[in-house]
Amino acid sequence: MADKTLVEAVNDALHVEMERDEAIMVLGEDVGRAGGVFRATAGLRDRFGADRCVDTPLAEAGILGTAIGLAMAGWRPVCEMQYESFSYPCLDQLITHVGRYRWRTRGTMEFPLTIRMPTGGGVRAPELHEDSPEAYYVHTPGVKVAIPSTPADAKGLLAAAVRDPDPVVVLEPKVLYRRPRGEVPDGEHVVALGEARIALEGTDVTLIAYGAMVQTCLEAAELLDASAEVVDIRSLKPLDEEMILASVGKTGRVVVVQEAPRVAGFGAELAAVIAEKAILDLQGPILRVTGYDVPFPYWSLEHEYLPTPERVAAAAARVLDY
């Protein structure tokens, strides 16, 4: 075990996986010489050479588009999108090809691509550096999505993504890149996709979140008089419905938290799954605490947008009093 930040854990995962499998290559903007704008890929170019850690032209659709061809030629590409909002140009390749190509080959070829990117707000950055685009990805058939909330999971989920035979998008909450630190297993460490985690055990209300909102929920739990259980779902697709439904079965009360804008966000999917499969367990409505249906605000006002522990605690109190 070693004490690492989340971004150091990402870097560790890339070193370990590239050492293990020489078909893995990293490509993206500024990933080589600079080691990535967040230093996630630092040291890879020196260690594995410029052919396996490639500084690409500034073209996100080109990165993902060429990665499809690289996969067809026998590589396992790990693409970095410099910021989540810079990934929007690559949605064309993601939707029209990444999620469909295996299907298009009638299941004969594998496209083991990984697309990783920082996500989310709270870092006081210019416009289009703080979005939460997970719903676009998770809505795309053929694509899996994971979001870690701890350094150990950042390493383990990325390793699982790189090893997965299907395309996986890994969103790394950038507000957690440098703090808090956490214990990270040395060497190979894999956290299977599709397994949620109980971040805090409790009995009265379930707070469900992923990424940076897990920490928000843990802080909300401290504000409550009741006993809150916090479920960190870690993997949006595949989704660990079993753990979610077990927690709801125990508490009967649910608050779903997401940083992304509310409408058709992943929280709505979670709420729908619970409503469909656990309606008789519920003692009150499934409440959502989310971002608003507006562009992520001017950063001096970002605290007005991001769900806070107070907003989550207030929602939990409402459903507890229902």
Next chain:
Amino acid sequence: MLPAGHDVRRIIGDGEEVADGEVEGLGDAALLSLYRGMVLLRTFDERSVVYHRQGRIGTYAIFWGHEAIQAGSALALAEEDWIFPSYRESAIGLLRGMPPETVLAWWRGHPAGWWDPREFRLASITVPIATHVPHAVGYAWGAKLKGRTDCAIAYFGDGATSEGAFHEGANFAAVMDAPVVLLCNNNQWAISTPLSAQTRAESLSDKAVGYGMPGVRVDGGDVLAVYEATAEALARARAGEGPTFIEALTYRAAPHATADDPSAYWDEERVEAERANECLGRYERYLRRAGILNDELAEEAKADALARMKLGIAAVEGLPPPDPEVVFAHAYVDPPPSLRDG
């Protein structure tokens, strides 16, 4: 780098003032085999339009008059080179031995029409415009990084050069010295939009200059010129000199697809003139002038192609209905448990 030459390369003469040229390395047998390939494509296309009218296949993208571009370039490829087609090249696999029923099954929406790209080194038919250009580039770059000598070719139309994916792919190709050929089938139309509404570039081959790669213009109705330009581009690629952009000039003298009515936008006189000068007839006359082709061989090629199409449509119509299970079978290697929730 100076602007690309605007000269259009031609080898086939007109039988009058313009003399026929020759291509190095193609003997009579290869020239005849090329002819049979063109006849097969032409027959596939003409029969497919009929099958569509008879309700036996769905909407079909017509490639009548584009056979020279497809057959000429394909002949230049090595067996291990990969082809990345657009829908206009749906039947290009026939030139590598793919049976017609596979392509007909694609146009019938039957799963038998989706193939393993490795079997014929042929990527899937790409429906969206230009987005497969980066795939070809990535494949070629990836093969080079692995120390292999295989190249890739991407086919796309003039309209595709307006797309961002074309630009990103071409730029990546040049920066990575990818051994790839970017073959633009400039047939002057993107459905109803003429080239003049697509670009202000004097020549599409000029775009290559901006990427730092050679741009070559060939007569897309001259199968030998297309072959020669592609062979040169592949030789460059294999020598480590990177990508080449080829603009093959032709004219779409047929509707875009079976659902298209071009009478609303095209010039009938021009279309008639272009049809009279179509690529298969030009090559056939060339071969006859050279004494390589006679009536008997021509009839044999056409009869053989027609017989293969008849077998193909019978085979595809004889397929059992697809197993509904394939709806779920192919999207993931390791599917999420929610796959069947609906």
